[in-house]
Structures are given as structure tokens and as C-alpha cells.
Amino acid sequence: MDNKLKLDLLRTMLEIRKAELQLAILYKHGEVPCAAHLYEGEEAIAAGVCANLNDKDCITSTHRGHGHCIAKGMDVKKMIAEVCARKTGCCSGKGGTMHMFAPEKGVMGTIGIVGGGMPIATGIGLALKMQKTDNVAVSFFGEGASNNGTFHESLNLASLWKLPVIYVCENNGFATSVSAARSTSVKDISIRALGYNMPGVTVDGNKVDEVYAAAKEAVERARAGEGPTLIECKTYRLRGHFEGDDCLYRTKEETEIAKQLRNPETYWKNCLIIEGVLTEEEYQQMEAEVDAKIAEAVEFALNSPKPEGEDAMTLYHTPLF
Amino acid sequence: MAARKIRFVEALREGMRQEMERDERVFVIGEGVGPHGSCFKQTDGFVAQFGDDRSKDTPISEMAISGCGVGAAMMGMRPIVDLMWIDFMTLATDQICNQAAKLNYMSDGQVKVPVVYRASSGASMSNSAQHSGSFYSWFANIPGLTVVVPSTPYDAKGLIVSAIREESPVLYFEHKRLLNTKGEVPEEEYTVPIGVADIKKEGTDITVVATGVEVKYTLDACKKFLDKEGISVEVVDPRTIWPYDKETILNSVKKTGKLLVVDEGFRVCGFASEIVAMVCEEGMEYLKQAPEQYNTVHTTIPFAPAMEDYVFPNPAKIADRIRKMVAK
Numbered sequence: 001m002d003n004k005l006k007l008d009l010l011r012t013m014l015e016i017r018k019a020e021l022q023l024a025i026l027y028k029h030g031e032v033p034c035a036a037h038l039y040e041g042e043e044a045i046a047a048g049v050c051a052n053l054n055d056k057d058c059i060t061s062t063h064r065g066h067g068h069c070i071a072k073g074m075d076v077k078k079m080i081a082e083v084c085a086r087k088t089g090c091c092s093g094k095g096g097t098m099h100m101f102a103p104e105k106g107v108m109g110t111i112g113i114v115g116g117g118m119p120i121a122t123g124i125g126l127a128l129k130m131q132k133t134d135n136v137a138v139s140f141f142g143e144g145a146s147n148n149g150t151f152h153e154s155l156n157l158a159s160l161w162k163l164p165v166i167y168v169c170e171n172n173g174f175a176t177s178v179s180a181a182r183s184t185s186v187k188d189i190s191i192r193a194l195g196y197n198m199p200g201v202t203v204d205g206n207k208v209d210e211v212y213a214a215a216k217e218a219v220e221r222a223r224a225g226e227g228p229t230l231i232e233c234k235t236y237r238l239r240g241h242f243e244g245d246d247c248l249y250r251t252k253e254e255t256e257i258a259k260q261l262r263n264p265e266t267y268w269k270n271c272l273i274i275e276g277v278l279t280e281e282e283y284q285q286m287e288a289e290v291d292a293k294i295a296e297a298v299e300f301a302l303n304s305p306k307p308e309g310e311d312a313m314t315l316y317h318t319p320l321f
Numbered sequence: 322m323a324a325r326k327i328r329f330v331e332a333l334r335e336g337m338r339q340e341m342e343r344d345e346r347v348f349v350i351g352e353g354v355g356p357h358g359s360c361f362k363q364t365d366g367f368v369a370q371f372g373d374d375r376s377k378d379t380p381i382s383e384m385a386i387s388g389c390g391v392g393a394a395m396m397g398m399r400p401i402v403d404l405m406w407i408d409f410m411t412l413a414t415d416q417i418c419n420q421a422a423k424l425n426y427m428s429d430g431q432v433k434v435p436v437v438y439r440a441s442s443g444a445s446m447s448n449s450a451q452h453s454g455s456f457y458s459w460f461a462n463i464p465g466l467t468v469v470v471p472s473t474p475y476d477a478k479g480l481i482v483s484a485i486r487e488e489s490p491v492l493y494f495e496h497k498r499l500l501n502t503k504g505e506v507p508e509e510e511y512t513v514p515i516g517v518a519d520i521k522k523e524g525t526d527i528t529v530v531a532t533g534v535e536v537k538y539t540l541d542a543c544k545k546f547l548d549k550e551g552i553s554v555e556v557v558d559p560r561t562i563w564p565y566d567k568e569t570i571l572n573s574v575k576k577t578g579k580l581l582v583v584d585e586g587f588r589v590c591g592f593a594s595e596i597v598a599m600v601c602e603e604g605m606e607y608l609k610q611a612p613e614q615y616n617t618v619h620t621t622i623p624f625a626p627a628m629e630d631y632v633f634p635n636p637a638k639i640a641d642r643i644r645k646m647v648a649k
């Protein structure tokens with residue numbers, strides 16, 4: 001990793017976290033019409049994986065998808081505007097927090113149905129292979145989704161056909177109120193790769209360097225036509241499942257400890273300071289720049305017009321009724 | 322003694338709880354139905370009262386858990402499978418439509434599948450494209466399935482009890498916008514029969530057959546606007562989408578001569594079209610004018626509130642449709 005990349009990773013993670021924190025405030029102020037699922041604490045995964053991708057590589061994401069969109073290059077203004085249901089959002093206010101797209105950047109959709117993105121990414125991988133490109137598809141999903149048939153069917157197929165797909169499982173310990181221990185037959189999701197004859201690895205999802213390295217290897221294999229990989233990133237969901245979740249299914253202490261132990265920005269910032277790549281002053285400068293960028297995006301969203309009712313009809317499926 | 326008023330979700334919970342107390346074969350499985358007590362607290366307190374095994378958390382495995390409902394029901398259990406939101410039932414359709422619905426017939430009656438599938442449905446609060454479904458009519462299209470859509474706390478309790486006691490698969494849909502509405506509900510157990518409509522309001526100018534939340538919206542339209550304008554609406558709530566109560570609907574149309582069907586599901590090949598077709602076939606002589614349907618606009622559900630409002634029926638828009646029909 002060169003120094004520029006190291007600093008870019010930190011900046012991307014900061015952008016994601018700050019955007020999410022702003023969205024939490026906007027939600028409280030009634031600017032986000034639907035309870036959003038925020039990504040705070042999991043930033044290193046989106047940043048570390050997407051740093052290996054170019055605009056022609058594609059991703060599918062989930063209900064918790066804001067971070068993936070930012071890391072994959074979606075204009076953060078359009079992301080925040082969409083979550084705030086504005087006309088200037090990435091889907092003109094039609095899609096919303098759970099359904100965001102930016103095909104020109106390879107964001108082929110954040111999907112609200114759990115597990116729904118994996119078969120799509122598999123199909124994208126099939127097309128990329130048939131089109132004889134060396135591009136890859138990445139599907140982000142939670143450990144909860146790995147209990148769905150879509151996961152198992154997708155992995156088998158991608159392995160059988162040696163598709164250029166990387167399955168990135170964000171194991172944050174919970175699927176809504178249900179802990180992984182209560183719902184999942186294995187401790188490490190990566191072991192499931194064995195059953196589909198593909199490489200599977202587990203990394204610390206709070207360490208962006210580990211995520212980056214695992215993704216780099218997987219992406220190189222995929223580009224070389226050697227097929228799919230399953231990467232499990234262990235992490236922790238610092239916020240509720242959605243904004244407003246009472247979180248009665250876990251203790252406050254547990255979450256407090258996780259907040260201290262598992263801050264991916266602090267970890268990486270400290271690494272860079274120890275390595276001499278970054279000074280505290282430079283960090284403050286970077287943080288101020290990110291704050292300004294996010295503040296500008298929020299202002300853009302709030303100053304944007306809201307769609308009118310009739311705008312619902314611009315892609316009306318049938319003019320009959 | 323003033324009758325007790327409770328919320329829809331409490332009535333539903335009480336119905337399930339009383340059945341679980343009465344019959345130990347009854348149990349609930351689904352994502353989050355365990356200690357957390359479900360998405361909208363439908364199973365709150367069940368683990369404490371009945372233990373982990375009778376209100377059992379599951380993985381996000383819709384196909385497997387709906388199939389568990391089939392298998393357990395065949396073996397004499399009375400499973401209630403909570404699929405959370407109707408939108409996720411799309412992943413369970415093989416087990417519901419090809420298996421649960423058909424095994425009794427295929428086996429010439431040798432096996433029974435007394436399973437209940439429950440899910441919340443409908444539009445609310447910008448839940449957008451993949452979390453706002455009302456496609457219960459799909460299931461009514463499959464022989465072997467019963468489809469229940471209660472609109473009041475009273476019906477919610479009586480119908481869940483009937484659903485659990487039914488000898489064949491029943492799909493039960495609770496509209497998200499109804500869960501907190503209040504109404505009179507007796508404490509003791511009772512049933513509301515499947516296939517029997519309820520006249521929620523008597524009237525003489527027009528029959529409105531409405532389902533689920535649209536029953537409430539139509540009654541709201543009367544209270545807010547139409548009563549004052551002297552328009553007398555008869556509101557018929559079929560309560561079950563299939564089998565539906567032909568007789569009550571036809572008798573009402575016979576009285577009023579006009580029919581509007583209001584349903585949050587889409588129009589094409591939906592419940593509203595079925596009712597209009599049935600009335601045209603069997604009650605043409607009662608009709609003074611062409612019957613009409615009022616549904617959600619036939620489009621994917623948008624996110625932004627203004628667009629969301631635009632595509633769904635609401636009391637003001639229902640009142641408008643009724644006024645126009647009555648004026649003809």
C-alpha cells in the first residue's frame with residue numbers, strides 16, 4: 001500500500017462515518033421519512049474492499065448500504081439527498097435509503113430484501129465473464145443473509161461457473177434482534193465456502209488493512225478468471241438495527257465496550273501516526289475537510305426540492321388505470 | 322360495564338396467547354419472535370410464558386421456516402409461521418403455494434396442513450418499494466389457501482383464533498397502519514368465522530366493499546365528509562379475501578344499486594376485480610350503474626412522502642370517488 005492509498009482509506013472511512021452521523025441527526029429532525037439502517041462502526045469493510053475496485057467493477061448492497069455507496073464513488077450529495085427524499089437524490093426520491101443506484105460508478109443497487117443482492121451480483125459476474133472483461137462483482141451482505149437460500153445457491157453457482165464474484169459477509173453479530181449465536185449454525189461464516197469449493201477467509205472487519213489485503217487477493221483471483229471468494233469480516237453494529245431501535249436484546253455495556261474497542265478510524269489513524277504517514281495536525285486537517293464536505297452535502301440536500309406527488313408517475317408501469 | 326378497548330396488535334397477541342394456553346400444539350416460529358417479541362411486539366411475553374421452544378427465533382430462512390410450518394402441521398402440530406412482512410413471503414411461495422396448499426388434495430385427504438402464515442402488510446411511513454406490499458390477492462388465486470385480512474381489533478382476535486383452529490393453511494395479514502388502532506375486544510376467547518363478511522356501517526346510497534385498512538379509511542371518509550353531505554354509505558368488510566362472503570355483498574348491492582370496491586392491493590387480477598366480476602355475473606339486475614374499483618396506482622411504491630401519498634387510496638380520495646358515483 002502506498003501512502004496515498006493509506007490516507008485515502010482513512011478519508012473514505014471518515015466520510016462514511018460522518019455522513020451516517022449527519023443522517024442520524026437529519027432523521028431526528030424529521031428530514032428522513034423512513035427509519036434508516038446506519039453503518040457506523042463497519043466503515044472499514046466498505047472502504048477496504050472498494051479501494052480494490054474501479055468504476056467498471058460492480059457491487060450490490062443491502063438495507064445498510066449508505067457506506068458501500070460512498071466507498072464505491074457515489075456522489076455523497078446525491079446519497080444524502082436520496083435518503084432525505086429529495087428530487088436531487090441518486091434515484092430522484094423514488095428509491096430511498098434502502099434502494100440506491102449509481103450504475104456509472106458500478107453501484108448496481110442497494111437491496112431491501114435480505115439476501116436479494118447475492119443472486120444479482122452472481123448474474124453480474126456471469127455477464128462480466130461472458131463479455132470477456134476482467135471486471136468483477138462484489139456483493140455485500142450480513143451474516144443474517146448467509147442463512148438464506150440465496151447465499152447458498154449463489155455460492156454454488158459462482159463456484160461451478162468460476163464467476164468473478166467476491167461475496168463479502170459483514171458479520172456484525174446481529175440480524176435485527178436475533179444474535180448470530182441464536183440463528184447461525186457456524187461461528188465463522190467463512191467456513192461455508194468449503195461446501196462450495198471456493199476459498200473462504202475471515203478477517204477483522206475493523207482493520208481496514210486486513211480487509212484491504214483479503215479483498216485484493218480475492219479481486220486478483222477473480223480478474224484472472226480463477227473464480228469467486230467468500231470473505232467474512234468480523235465487526236459489530238454500533239447503532240440499533242434501525243434508527244429508533246430500542247436494542248433491548250443486548251446490554252448497553254456491551255455496546256459501550258464495542259465503541260471503545262472497535263473504532264476503525266481510530267485504529268487506522270493510530271497505525272498511520274505510528275508509521276509516520278500522518279501527523280495529528282494533518283489528521284485534524286483531513287477531518288475538517290471531511291466535515292466541510294459532508295456539511296455541504298447536507299446543505300445541498302436540504303436546499304433541494306422535494307418531489308411532487310405526480311412525480312410518482314414518471315415511470316408509470318401502465319397507462320391503463 | 323364499559324367494554325374493554327385494546328389495540329389491534331394486543332388483540333392479535335391475546336388471540337394467539339389464549340390458543341397457546343388452550344392447546345399445547347400451537348407454537349410460533351419466525352425471525353425475531355423470541356425474547357424480543359417480534360417487529361411490532363406481536364409475541365411480546367410469549368417466551369416468558371411459554372418458553373423458547375414455543376416462540377422460536379429463526380434464521381432469515383423464509384423457505385425453510387415456511388416449510389417447517391408445513392412439516393410440523395402434517396405431524397399434528399399447530400404452527401404459526403411469522404414471516405414478518407408480506408414482502409418477504411415472496412421467498413416462501415414454493416412452500417406456501419406448491420406445498421401447504423396442495424398436500425391435502427394430492428394425498429386425497431390423508432394428510433392435513435393446519436398451518437397459519439402471518440405477516441404485516443401495507444403502506445406506511447415511506448417504507449418504499451420492497452417493504453410496502455399488499456399482494457394478498459396472489460394467494461387467493463391458489464386453491465387450498467385461505468386468506469384473512471382483519472380490519473379491527475375485534476376481528477383481529479376472532480380471526481386469528483379461527484385461523485389457528487382451521488384444518489387447512491390460512492394466511493393472515495395485519496396491516497401496519499392498523500396495529501395501533503383501538504377497539505372493543507372481549508377478554509374471553511371467541512371466534513370470528515372465516516368467510517363471513519361484516520357490515521361495518523349500514524347505508525342506502527352505495528355499497529363500498531373495502532379490505533383491511535381501507536375499511537378504516539372508508540369509515541373515516543364517511544365521518545369526515547360524506548355523513549355531513551347526506552351521502553349514506555354501506556361499508557361491507559369481507560374480512561376474508563378467500564373464501565369471501567358472496568351473499569352479504571350481493572344483498573348489499575341489491576339494496577343500494579351501486580358498488581365501489583376499495584383495496585390497497587393492485588387492481589389487475591386482484592381482489593377488487595374479482596368482486597366486481599362476481600357482482601356483474603350474479604347481481605347485474607341490481608346494478609344501477611357500472612361498478613368501480615379503487616386501488617393503489619399500478620406502479621412500484623415510491624419513497625418520498627408526497628409520491629407515496631399520491632399512489633395510495635386515502636379517506637379524502639375515497640370520499641371523492643364515492644361522491645362522483647353517487648352523483649351519477
Ligand SMILES: Cc1ncc(C[n+]2csc(CCOP(=O)(O)OP(=O)(O)O)c2C)c(N)n1
Nearest residue numbers: 064112113114142143144145174175176409
Ligand atoms: C427476505 C427478508 N427477510 C427479512 C427481512 C427483514 N430484515 C431486514 S434487515 C434484517 C436483518 C439482516 O441481518 P444481516 O443480514 O445480518 O444484516 P445487518 O442488518 O446485520 O447488517 C431482517 C431480518 C428482509 N428485509 N428481507
